[in-house]
Amino acid sequence: MPEYETRVGMECHAELLTESKMFCGCRNEFGGEPNSRTCPVCLGLPGSLPVMNKKAVEHVVRTALALNCTISLHSIFHRKNYFYPDLPKGYQISQYGNTPIGTNGWLEIERADGTTKRIRITRVHLEEDTGKLIHSDGAGYSVVDYNRSGVPLMEIVTDFPPDIESAEEARLYAETLRSVLLYLQVSDGKMEQGSLRAEPNPSVRPVGSDTFGVKTELKNLNSFRSVQRGIEYEAKRQIEVIEGGGRVVQETRGWDDDKGVSFSQRSKEVEQEYRYFPEPDLIPLDFDVKWLDSLRESLPELPNEKKRRLAEQYGLPASDAAQLVLERETADFFEAAAKGAKDPKAIANWMLGDLARLANAESVPVHATQVTPGALAGMVGLIESGAITGKIAKSVLEEMVATGKTAAQVVEEKGLTVSGADEVAGIVANVVAANPDVVAKIKAGNDKSIGFLVGQVMKESKGRAKPDDVNRLLKDEIAKQ
Numbered sequence: 001m002p003e004y005e006t007r008v009g010m011e012c013h014a015e016l017l018t019e020s021k022m023f024c025g026c027r028n029e030f031g032g033e034p035n036s037r038t039c040p041v042c043l044g045l046p047g048s049l050p051v052m053n054k055k056a057v058e059h060v061v062r063t064a065l066a067l068n069c070t071i072s073l074h075s076i077f078h079r080k081n082y083f084y085p086d087l088p089k090g091y092q093i094s095q096y097g098n099t100p101i102g103t104n105g106w107l108e109i110e111r112a113d114g115t116t117k118r119i120r121i122t123r124v125h126l127e128e129d130t131g132k133l134i135h136s137d138g139a140g141y142s143v144v145d146y147n148r149s150g151v152p153l154m155e156i157v158t159d160f161p162p163d164i165e166s167a168e169e170a171r172l173y174a175e176t177l178r179s180v181l182l183y184l185q186v187s188d189g190k191m192e193q194g195s196l197r198a199e200p201n202p203s204v205r206p207v208g209s210d211t212f213g214v215k216t217e218l219k220n221l222n223s224f225r226s227v228q229r230g231i232e233y234e235a236k237r238q239i240e241v242i243e244g245g246g247r248v249v250q251e252t253r254g255w256d257d258d259k260g261v262s263f264s265q266r267s268k269e270v271e272q273e274y275r276y277f278p279e280p281d282l283i284p285l286d287f288d289v290k291w292l293d294s295l296r297e298s299l300p301e302l303p304n305e306k307k308r309r310l311a312e313q314y315g316l317p318a319s320d321a322a323q324l325v326l327e328r329e330t331a332d333f334f335e336a337a338a339k340g341a342k343d344p345k346a347i348a349n350w351m352l353g354d355l356a357r358l359a360n361a362e363s364v365p366v367h368a369t370q371v372t373p374g375a376l377a378g379m380v381g382l383i384e385s386g387a388i389t390g391k392i393a394k395s396v397l398e399e400m401v402a403t404g405k406t407a408a409q410v411v412e413e414k415g416l417t418v419s420g421a422d423e424v425a426g427i428v429a430n431v432v433a434a435n436p437d438v439v440a441k442i443k444a445g446n447d448k449s450i451g452f453l454v455g456q457v458m459k460e461s462k463g464r465a466k467p468d469d470v471n472r473l474l475k476d477e478i479a480k481q
């Protein structure tokens with residue numbers, strides 16, 4: 001069997017964060033009573049006219065700039081004609097051909113081994129979302145909700161031939177892209193709600209082949225994990241088809257996350273004829289260079305730049321920095337806590353470890369717990385000064401998340417400060433006296449048995465004794481026996 005290589009093109013759709021829809025005044029938000037946010041424009045009633053949402057245009061331009069694209073100073077909209085119940089107008093307003101807002105950009109991803117790669121982006125364009133069909137199980141009919149009809153939608157397409165060479169790279173691309181959208185505040189990036197949709201089209205070919213294999217398009221991937229799993233599955237399936245003497249069919253395939261399989265949805269063997277033509281009811285977009293410059297200047301520090309800066313400025317490992325910058329608020333939280341801290345790495349460890357775990361249990365991000373950056377810095381300070389042990393800090397942090405109190409308040413109220421050496425010495429003497437057989441073993445040369453005594457002392461002191469003190473005092477006490 002020849003060796004195969006995978007190539008993946010990516011089409012990503014992001015619903016834009018705007019007050020109103022793309023071409024009408026209906027509110028743009030998720031969910032709600034079906035068909036409660038509709039009007040003649042987004043229902044496609046005859047005689048209604050679209051009016052462009054400026055904010056949506058601005059969001060797409062800022063994204064295209066952040067993705068290093070060339071911005072078209074003049075771009076137009078088209079009608080993409082097809083019939084489907086979720087599209088009441090009978091056409092979708094989109095941008096077609098060589099006039100998208102952004103072209104020829106790139107996004108850099110960082111692989112697990114720290115190496116980076118540029119993924120070229122061919123276009124970033126603006127269009128409108130469709131309604132949503134809801135299939136009733138077994139009842140034999142479907143209903144349609146037009147609340148999503150006309151919601152501004154941005155499409156971001158990678159270049160051909162594809163730069164993405166594995167399922168992992170595709171996942172990293174989707175994750176990095178989502179971070180950029182969150183930093184720009186142009187989308188809420190919720191894959192589980194479908195406001196960010198990643199549609200990979202993987203293909204395989206024998207290594208050394210100079211033509212690309214037939215690609216399939218994957219849909220219904222509603223997490224980064226399913227992006228990776230779906231592509232891994234699909235590449236394997238395609239190889240099996242080819243090795244079995246068959247031929248891969250160009251089609252759209254759905255992903256069943258529970259079963260871990262893809263299934264055929266719609267053949268794409270015959271190119272659909274959408275009869276694109278320029279939208280006559282909208283004027284072209286003509287951008288002013290000064291306006292573009294002001295948008296360029298308004299771009300925030302983006303995740304990749306922030307990652308490099310945090311690693312350098314705070315001496316963090318690249319993997320920690322990469323995790324901290326995934327969401328802008330998390331990075332801001334870290335910087336606020338690390339400002340003036342003796343050991344920023346300790347702050348990062350607590351954020352990515354215990355605090356992340358506690359926040360996760362409450363289903364909120366780290367920055368949305370009751371713990372403020374100052375309070376976390378205060379807790380790390382108490383450990384550094386020796387006032388509490390790292391072990392005690394774990395329970396202190398739990399209390400801080402639950403109550404919003406500072407570490408000092410929790411320590412004070414619960415009497416959690418480290419026990420004084422005298423107190424520990426007393427406990428050590430009792431433990432040694434109570435365990436003569438263990439002491440005898442240690443004196444006979446079984447050093448490991450001291451661990452049992454350390455454990456007893458820590459238990460008696462309720463974890464407030466410093467392990468260094470305990471070890472030293474135990475050795476002294478045993479030597480006296």
Ligand SMILES: [Zn+2]
Pocket residue numbers: 021024025026037038039040041042043150
């Ligand atoms: Zn409307």
